[in-house]
Amino acid sequence: MTLLAAVPCAHAEREPASYVGVTTGALSPKYFQMDDGVAINAGIGFGLRLPGVHGVSVEALWTGSAVPRPGEEPGPSDNTNNRSSALFAVYRSGGSPYLKARAGVGRQRLYDDDSSRTRTDFAGGLGVGWTVPEGALEIEQSFFNADAWYISLSYFYDLY
Numbered sequence: 213m214t215l216l217a218a219v220p221c222a223h224a225e226r227e228p229a230s231y232v233g234v235t236t237g238a239l240s241p242k243y244f245q246m247d248d249g250v251a252i253n254a255g256i257g258f259g260l261r262l263p264g265v266h267g268v269s270v271e272a273l274w275t276g277s278a279v280p281r282p283g284e285e286p287g288p289s290d291n292t293n294n295r296s297s298a299l300f301a302v303y304r305s306g307g308s309p310y311l312k313a314r315a316g317v318g319r320q321r322l323y324d325d326d327s328s329r330t331r332t333d334f335a336g337g338l339g340v341g342w343t344v345p346e347g348a349l350e351i352e353q354s355f356f357n358a359d360a361w362y363i364s365l366s367y368f369y370d371l372y
Contacts, residue, residue: 230371231257231269231347237364239277239294249277251294251362257302267304271314273297296320296356298335308343312350320356333357346370 232255239251253275260268277294298318305311318335321328339352347369354362 229259229261231259231368232371233257233347233366233368235273235364235366237362240361249294251275251277251364253296253364255368257368267306267310269302269304271300271302271316273300273318294320294322300335304341308341310341310343312339312341312352313337314354318356320360322360331357337362 235253235255237251239249253273255271255273257269257271260270262268273296275294275296275298296318298316300314300316302312302314313336315334315336317332319330319332321330333356335354335356337352337354339350341348341350344367347367350366350368352364352366354364356362
């Protein structure tokens with residue numbers, strides 16, 4: 213799964229009850245021995261209102277690949293595709309900028325013209341975010357069992 217990055221803008225000033233977001237970034241699926249590519253994902257999150265705890269949410273993400281990395285020689289793996297889904301527990305520190313950490317489980321399917329592999333495993337990520345009107349921008353490095361890496365830029369819109 214592309215770990216894709218995603219997360220709400222949970223901070224002391226504004227803690228949305230829910231949010232939606234989009235993410236894009238570079239995917240490097242090394243354990244599948246396939247070409248790097250660009251992935252796009254969509255997510256939804258729900259802030260948890262816990263006594264004395266701020267910045268915690270639950271997030272679900274769905275990811276798909278856009279295009280293989282440009283500049284490669286034409287070959288059978290040029291049509292590398294990614295489909296994944298994940299469920300994360302997410303923490304964001306207060307303020308802006310803020311730090312973000314997430315951990316969860318994901319299911320990833322990578323396939324090209326010659327092969328297909330599916331894997332379910334631990335996923336996580338670390339990043340930094342900035343609040344913007346009605347939401348947040350985040351940059352994150354995510355991983356799927358330390359074998360597939362995803363660096364991404366996300367925008368999340370607060371639904372409240």
